[in-house]
Amino acid sequence: MSKPYDCLSFWEIQSLTGINPNELKVLLSYLAKEGLIRRHWRRIMGKRERIYCLDKEKVLNVKS
Numbered sequence: 001m002s003k004p005y006d007c008l009s010f011w012e013i014q015s016l017t018g019i020n021p022n023e024l025k026v027l028l029s030y031l032a033k034e035g036l037i038r039r040h041w042r043r044i045m046g047k048r049e050r051i052y053c054l055d056k057e058k059v060l061n062v063k064s
Helices: 011-016 021-034 056-061
Strands: 005-011 037-044 047-054
Touching: 005 011, 011 021, 011 047, 021 037, 021 047
Parallel strands: none
Antiparallel strands: 005 047, 037 047
């Protein structure tokens, strides 16, 4: 399992990458379908927030 700092929220990813939020949703869905990231929920100050975790083992085994 990924360490907590390997996981970011949607808005953290969007602010770091600068990708349009609509395009980012599509991209994250595709990466989850391919098994390269995992989606989880976390609670911060009583609010549920979706987080995305990189599956390093699968990413490193992907052939170019």
